[in-house]
Amino acid sequence: MxxxxxxxxxxxxxxxxxxxxxxxxxxxxVLEPKTPYVIVSGYxxxxxxxxxxxxxxxxxxxxxxxxxxxxxxxxxxEGGYEFLNAEDADGLYDMLLNRMGIRIAKKxxxxxxxxxxxxxxxxxxxxxxxxxxxxxxxxxxxxxxIDIQIAYKMYLGSQKDIEDALYLWEIFxxxxxxxDVKKWMKTFGVRGDEYGIVx
Amino acid sequence: MNMELLFDRExxxxxxxxxxxxxxxxxxxTPNAEWSRQQALLINSFFENARNMPLSPRDYLLAVAGRxxxxxxxxxxxxxxxxxxxxxxxx
Numbered sequence: 001m002x003x004x005x006x007x008x009x010x011x012x013x014x015x016x017x018x019x020x021x022x023x024x025x026x027x028x029x030v031l032e033p034k035t036p037y038v039i040v041s042g043y044x045x046x047x048x049x050x051x052x053x054x055x056x057x058x059x060x061x062x063x064x065x066x067x068x069x070x071x072x073x074x075x076x077x078e079g080g081y082e083f084l085n086a087e088d089a090d091g092l093y094d095m096l097l098n099r100m101g102i103r104i105a106k107k108x109x110x111x112x113x114x115x116x117x118x119x120x121x122x123x124x125x126x127x128x129x130x131x132x133x134x135x136x137x138x139x140x141x142x143x144x145x146i147d148i149q150i151a152y153k154m155y156l157g158s159q160k161d162i163e164d165a166l167y168l169w170e171i172f173x174x175x176x177x178x179x180d181v182k183k184w185m186k187t188f189g190v191r192g193d194e195y196g197i198v199x
Numbered sequence: 200m201n202m203e204l205l206f207d208r209e210x211x212x213x214x215x216x217x218x219x220x221x222x223x224x225x226x227x228x229t230p231n232a233e234w235s236r237q238q239a240l241l242i243n244s245f246f247e248n249a250r251n252m253p254l255s256p257r258d259y260l261l262a263v264a265g266r267x268x269x270x271x272x273x274x275x276x277x278x279x280x281x282x283x284x285x286x287x288x289x290x
Contacts, residue, residue, distance in 0.1 A: 001227045001230075016239045018243055049238055051238060109250060110259045112249065159212055163215060166220065166223075170220055171223055196220065
C-alpha cells in the first residue's frame, strides 16, 4: 500500500474506485456545497482496503438551519436520491434534531444507503473539526481521524467493529501518534491489548 | 450457552482477528492498484447483489432497527458503563 499520511491528510494514489466509492463520491458532490461533512465508522476501514462490504455509510454534519436542510432535501431529490424514512422534509428535519439518522439511497434502491446525522456531542464535534482529507485519484473525501475511529470501533465492540479497529491499527500504526490513540481509548473506556492494539 | 459452543465462538473470533492481521500485512506490501482491484471485485459483487434484495424500504428499516437493538445488547457492559451519562452511543 502506497499511502502518504501527514497530519490531517492522507494521499492514496492509484486506488481503483469501487462502486461503493462512486456512490459515496456522488452523494458528497450534492452534500458538500451545503455543509461540511465527515464520514465515520465502517466505510473508513473499507476505504483503506478492508475486505468487506457495507450496506450503509455514516456521515455526520453540523446542525443545519431548517431552510438549508430544505435546500439539501431538494438538491438530493432532484439529484436522483430518495429518503427511505417515510417522512417529508419537515419530518426528516425533526428526526435529525432528535438525534436520529435519516437514510438516503439512489431512487429505487436501498442498499447501499447513507445514514446522515447531525453532530450530537463534543466527540462528534471534534471528529468534524479534526476531519482528515483523503486524496484519491481525482477526488477527495473527509473522514474521521483514524485514532478516534480505532477507539470508537473498540467501544462499539461487535466482532465486525473490533476487526475494523484492528485493521485500521495494522494499516496506520506506524503513522499514528500512539499517545493520541491511548487518549481516545481512555475517553471511550476501552483497551486494545487483547487484540494486539498496544499503545 | 454450553462450553463447546462458547469455545467455538471464541476460536472463530481469534481466527478472524488473525486473518485481519494477515490480510492487512498483505495490503501493506501490495501496490494500491492491485489490492484495490481485488477489493473491488468483492465490493462490486456485493453492490450488484444488493440491487436484487426483495425488500421494501419499510421492511429494510425495520430489519436495520432490529439488528441495531441486538448489537447494543451484545456491546460489552464495561464499555457502556463508561458512557452511562449518555443517552446514545457516539455517532
